[in-house]
Amino acid sequence: MKRVVLTAAFAMALVAGAPVGAQPASAPDKSAQAQQKAPNVAEFDKQATQIQENIKKMQEQMDKIRQTQDPQERQKLLQEHAATMQNNMGLMQGMWGSGMMGCCGGDSTPGGWHMGGPGMMGWHGMGSYYSRLKPEQLKQRQYMMDQYLGMQQQMMNHMLFQQNYMWAR
Structure with a gap:
């Protein structure tokens, strides 16, 4: 049972990196939107x-x-793998929270969203952001999203691998 909870926690942490299906907490502040990166x-x-170097590791x-x-050696290696995976999840979450990918300035942006917090915005809060982007900025955002989703899939594969070996012992 403990393994199922641990695996679920890993999966939730990874999925929390993407704002899919999130709901707005309140109406976004127009001045904050103007300052978005x-x-x-x-x-x-x-x-x-x-992140890719860690995935290779x-x-x-x-x-x-x-x-x-x-x-015993397998258990030690599984723990090292889990630690590397957790480190990578933190790096991936940091990409969203820091505002690096555009839209959201993390905790410092009034009306913005933060990872796992109640103020996460979904499409309703993001529509005006996307409509103000220039074509080049949209391309950059799409590039980063494509790269991010690929890394996220690789991380999910590693979580499944970890789960399979934990169950197999």
Whole structure:
């Protein structure tokens, strides 16, 4: 039962990185919307590179886990894999909360949203943001979203791997 709860917590933490289906807490402040950042592709790429390096490290850890026959060694490797995965989840959540991907300035933006908080905005709160973006900014935002979703899928695969090995012991 403890494993199911842990796996569910990992999945919820990862899914919390995307504002899909979120609801607005209150009407956004117009002055705060005017101050919203444009997407920062250079900073995003720098952070994405670190995340991809961690994903590669996690893949190497998975390979070692598959190869080991010693249950104690496997457990140690699973713990290392889980720690790397948690670190990566924090990096991914930071991409949203820092405002790096555009729209939202995290906790510092009045009327904005923060990760897991009650003020998360869905499409209703974002429509006016997207309508004010220039075509180049829309392309940048789409690029970052495409990259982010790919990384998110890789993380989900690692969570499933972790869960399978935890159940298999």
